[in-house]
Amino acid sequence: MSQSSAPYFEALCAYAEVPRAAFHTPGHIQGKGAHPDMRAAVGDRMLSLDISPGLGNMDGVPGSALDRAQELAAEAYGADRTWFLANGSTLGNQVMVTAVCHPGDTILTSRNTHRSIISALMMGGVRPVYIPAELDPESHIAHGVTPAQVEANLAAHPEVRAVLIVSPTYYGVCSDVAGIAEAAHRHGVPLLVDEAWGPHFPFHPDLPPHALSQGADMAVAGAHKLLSAFLQASMLHVQGDLVDHARVEVVNRMLQSTSPSCLLRASIDVARMQMATEGEALLSTAIELAEEARARIEEHPLLSCLDKRLIGSHGVVAFDPTRLSVNVISTGYTGYDVERMLFDDHAVTMEMADYANVLANVTMGHSRSDLDQFVDALHAIADKPSAHQLDAQGFVERALYEVPEQVMSPGEAFHASQERVRLADAVGRISAEMAATYPPGIPVVVPGERLTPALVAHLTAQVAAGGRIVGPQDPKLDRIQVVCE
Ligand SMILES: Cc1ncc(COP(=O)(O)O)c(C=O)c1O
Numbered sequence: 122m123s124q125s126s127a128p129y130f131e132a133l134c135a136y137a138e139v140p141r142a143a144f145h146t147p148g149h150i151q152g153k154g155a156h157p158d159m160r161a162a163v164g165d166r167m168l169s170l171d172i173s174p175g176l177g178n179m180d181g182v183p184g185s186a187l188d189r190a191q192e193l194a195a196e197a198y199g200a201d202r203t204w205f206l207a208n209g210s211t212l213g214n215q216v217m218v219t220a221v222c223h224p225g226d227t228i229l230t231s232r233n234t235h236r237s238i239i240s241a242l243m244m245g246g247v248r249p250v251y252i253p254a255e256l257d258p259e260s261h262i263a264h265g266v267t268p269a270q271v272e273a274n275l276a277a278h279p280e281v282r283a284v285l286i287v288s289p290t291y292y293g294v295c296s297d298v299a300g301i302a303e304a305a306h307r308h309g310v311p312l313l314v315d316e317a318w319g320p321h322f323p324f325h326p327d328l329p330p331h332a333l334s335q336g337a338d339m340a341v342a343g344a345h346k347l348l349s350a351f352l353q354a355s356m357l358h359v360q361g362d363l364v365d366h367a368r369v370e371v372v373n374r375m376l377q378s379t380s381p382s383c384l385l386r387a388s389i390d391v392a393r394m395q396m397a398t399e400g401e402a403l404l405s406t407a408i409e410l411a412e413e414a415r416a417r418i419e420e421h422p423l424l425s426c427l428d429k430r431l432i433g434s435h436g437v438v439a440f441d442p443t444r445l446s447v448n449v450i451s452t453g454y455t456g457y458d459v460e461r462m463l464f465d466d467h468a469v470t471m472e473m474a475d476y477a478n479v480l481a482n483v484t485m486g487h488s489r490s491d492l493d494q495f496v497d498a499l500h501a502i503a504d505k506p507s508a509h510q511l512d513a514q515g516f517v518e519r520a521l522y523e524v525p526e527q528v529m530s531p532g533e534a535f536h537a538s539q540e541r542v543r544l545a546d547a548v549g550r551i552s553a554e555m556a557a558t559y560p561p562g563i564p565v566v567v568p569g570e571r572l573t574p575a576l577v578a579h580l581t582a583q584v585a586a587g588g589r590i591v592g593p594q595d596p597k598l599d600r601i602q603v604v605c606e
Pocket residue numbers: 208209210211212214235237287290291315317318343353354355561562
């Protein structure tokens with residue numbers, strides 16, 4: 122099989138070529154029963170490819186098109202086995218945790234982890250030991266974790282069953298995966314890497330090395346995030362014998378829909394082919410555009426960008442130049458303000474904003490004019506700074522960068538009997554729910570943690586500053602679920 126073929130995509134197109142009286146899902150029957158508005162919007166061709174996943178030789182038979190496509194992806198990423206995931210990297214994290222840990226097991230992970238990892242712990246009854254996040258005083262962001270931190274925690278907690286890190290972070294910052302893998306393996310436990318933001322790493326020499334090449338045992342690659350695959354597409358890779366491959370297969374089938382979208386799977390297959398055959402050229406252009414934009418943005422005295430100068434600071438060994446993160450706090454506007462002004466006044470849409478930063482993804486889909494529009498808009502905003510003096514340092518430091526007291530495991534607290542109290546009255550109570558600012562989806566509070574005055578103040582300030590909080594039953598977070606003690 123060649124990396125320039127896309128067997129799943131090809132089989133899907135071939136299936137749809139043959140006219141059939143079809144009696145299977147989805148109910149629109151290859152578009153024939155679709156609403157005319159939908160047909161007009163997405164086109165008959167796309168609808169004809171939206172078929173049930175088990176047809177013909179697509180899946181579920183030896184040597185199926187899916188098997189062959191996943192083998193090609195495994196080869197491209199240097200994995201022993203790869204699964205296409207139809208429920209995003211969220212599913213990948215859930216599969217990794219569930220395949221490796223049993224209820225009551227302990228996992229070592231960083232505190233600035235993604236909420237999908239915390240929800241996997243909640244569902245699986247797994248206890249976290251956290252590596253505290255260290256805040257970078259300039260960017261106001263927490264970056265990587267170090268092998269020394271992992272080693273020290275593994276020595277202190279011999280019960281740890283696996284290490285799970287996020288690398289790169291949302292902002293493109295990579296930890297020393299090789300050093301962390303060595304530490305984990307010295308203690309006989311696997312390293313699982315949430316590499317949702319690094320699916321392009323294997324395909325360009327100027328990008329950070331990808332997790333499997335650094336010795337990780339499992340890695341999740343978010344195919345929809347920075348490759349051309351459709352939304353919700355992701356991949357899970359496994360190598361070596363510290364993880365039971367057969368169990369991963371079973372857990373994946375358990376947690377994934379029994380009707381994963383064929384279009385979505387085909388888009389992963391083609392995205393892999395695109396990267397394997399043209400990735401270096403396409404990514405060279407993306408890197409060049411991002412670097413040029415970064416240099417232009419920095420010409421403005423009130424704007425600064427994350428870049429490779431970060432390498433060597435706490436936990437940081439590599440940086441993805443295609444992640445364009447701009448610190449706007451000196452303009453007197455928050456990242457949330459700037460994101461809104463870019464959207465409302467300049468027709469520019471960001472990947473995300475936090476209190477101090479806005480973040481743009483730069484991919485093979487961009488042209489120089491897109492980047493020029495973004496940079497010009499940023500300069501126009503920064504040319505009219507707000508009179509406010511914003512204290513990002515104080516704002517962020519009040520937050521989660523000390524691990525709160527964990528009174529119960531996330532799962533125990535989530536399932537415990539609970540009551541709803543006003544957030545202002547919740548200091549000292551054990552949270553029964555997760556509250557994460559979104560994006561980036563890093564939990565401020567995890568179920569089972571005792572709410573401190575600093576945490577409550579931070580959550581209140583986040584809501585007031587325009588941050589979106591996800592997780593709690595009350596989206597405005599006037600009230601929070603706490604454990605009845
Ligand atoms: C680090 C990280 N992991 C996992 C996810 C979940 O990915 P998905 O949205 O594909 O489920 C995200 C989403 O932003 C993320 O930032």
